[in-house]
Amino acid sequence: MTNPDVPAKPTPSELEMLRLLWQLGPAAARQVHEAAVETRPDMAYANVLRLLQVMHAKGLLSRDESTRAHVYAPAQPQDSHQSSLIKDLIHKAFSGSGKELVLAALRGHVSKKDREEIQRILNGDKAGN
Structure with a gap:
């Protein structure tokens, strides 16, 4: 079931x-x-x-x-389902470390523009101002 x-x-x-x-x-x-x-x-x-x-x-x-x-x-909203899949991926492929998942993604799977946007978010500037 x-x-x-x-x-x-x-x-x-x-x-x-x-x-x-x-x-x-x-x-x-x-x-x-x-x-x-x-x-x-x-x-x-x-x-x-x-x-x-x-x-x-x-x-x-x-x-x-x-x-x-x-x-x-x-049956589930997109963000909820994606969060569940990410949680499973972190557990299975990155020994439970979300940091390792992010680092792996940043090592060559992110454009310069996306890196800049991520940095703005990390700096607390979501609007890009």
Whole structure:
């Protein structure tokens, strides 16, 4: 049984569907498919529908069955789900050290512009003034 306080870990394909639903808002499988084929033209409607059904069974999505075309929505807000994934990554890959995660990200995965913005945030100047 799925614990609603501990979200299931999505596969890469499931994360792709979550990203689409976070952008679209609650949507029917047809709408999700139309959005998916913009970046993955090979994505079949049946695959999207099956993926949404599996994600619902895993507790990653809620499903409104009040209309003929079921409407799917993420079970958790984007920031909450991302925080959970980051917490898991910190635990598994960085021995529980958030500092090590940040340092690893800054070592070559951040542009100069992003570094400057991060520095402003660290200095307490969120508006960039």
